[in-house]
Amino acid sequence: EAAVTQSPRNKVTVTGGNVTLSCRQTNSHNYMYWYRQDTGHGLRLIHYSYGAGNLQIGDVPDGYKATRTTQEDFFLLLELASPSQTSLYFCASTGTGNAEQFFGPGTRLTVL
Amino acid sequence: TQTVSQSDAHVTVFEGDSVELRCNYSYGGSIYLSWYIQHHGHGLQFLLKYYSGNPVVQGVNGFEAEFSKSDSSFHLRKASVHWSDSAVYFCAVGGSNAKLTFGKGTKLSVKS
Numbered sequence: 038e039a040a041v042t043q044s045p046r047n048k049v050t051v052t053g054g055n056v057t058l059s060c061r062q063t064n065s066h067n068y069m070y071w072y073r074q075d076t077g078h079g080l081r082l083i084h085y086s087y088g089a090g091n092l093q094i095g096d097v098p099d100g101y102k103a104t105r106t107t108q109e110d111f112f113l114l115l116e117l118a119s120p121s122q123t124s125l126y127f128c129a130s131t132g133t134g135n136a137e138q139f140f141g142p143g144t145r146l147t148v149l
Numbered sequence: 150t151q152t153v154s155q156s157d158a159h160v161t162v163f164e165g166d167s168v169e170l171r172c173n174y175s176y177g178g179s180i181y182l183s184w185y186i187q188h189h190g191h192g193l194q195f196l197l198k199y200y201s202g203n204p205v206v207q208g209v210n211g212f213e214a215e216f217s218k219s220d221s222s223f224h225l226r227k228a229s230v231h232w233s234d235s236a237v238y239f240c241a242v243g244g245s246n247a248k249l250t251f252g253k254g255t256k257l258s259v260k261s
Contacts, residue, residue, distance in 0.1 A: 068247055081251075137183065
């Protein structure tokens with residue numbers, strides 16, 4: 038079964054803080070995604086990647102950077118965190134663009 | 150631009166009842182449609198997908214969905230629900246750009 042792990046599972050930071058969320062998949066998937074989930078909005082795509090070194094802009098990218106260092110690892114960076122970025126963040130991966138996505142367990146981020 | 154609308158934020162049924170969760174989409178090109186389930190405190194899990202062919206697709210745990218091009222719909226159904234089906238269900242539409250756009254979700258509550 039596809040495995041996607043995320044760390045940390047919970048994170049609290051202050052406004053202006055620097056945060057890195059990590060995602061690793063061990064299924065040799067080409068595509069990886071970062072979403073945020075907020076009540077009333079469902080899941081919204083922040084950034085995604087086709088492979089190591091590639092980055093594509095999602096639908097809500099403002100305030101976020103991302104980097105795909107290897108096929109397995111995809112990082113989401115918040116360099117100046119704001120309270121509006123308090124959310125539940127999910128990473129997902131898939132082998133091809135139209136296949137099912139496999140989701141990680143999520144990271145709950147609170148920005149005070 | 151691809152959009153997804155799930156008209157019901159919350160649906161409540163009794164165990165053994167049938168249920169239909171509604172999903173309407175808009176997209177100009179070739180698409181694929183899918184449903185995901187999210188149990189409380191967990192990431193999303195894939196249920197089923199339609200890409201082409203038979204408009205009725207079968208998924209896990211007795212779920213099925215029917216694609217209708219004329220109605221721009223992809224409703225999810227189950228003939229007899231169990232209490233363990235209580236969860237949030239997300240409809241998603243994808244196109245050639247490897248992105249999925251999710252609806253806001255429908256929370257299904259199954260009463261015993």
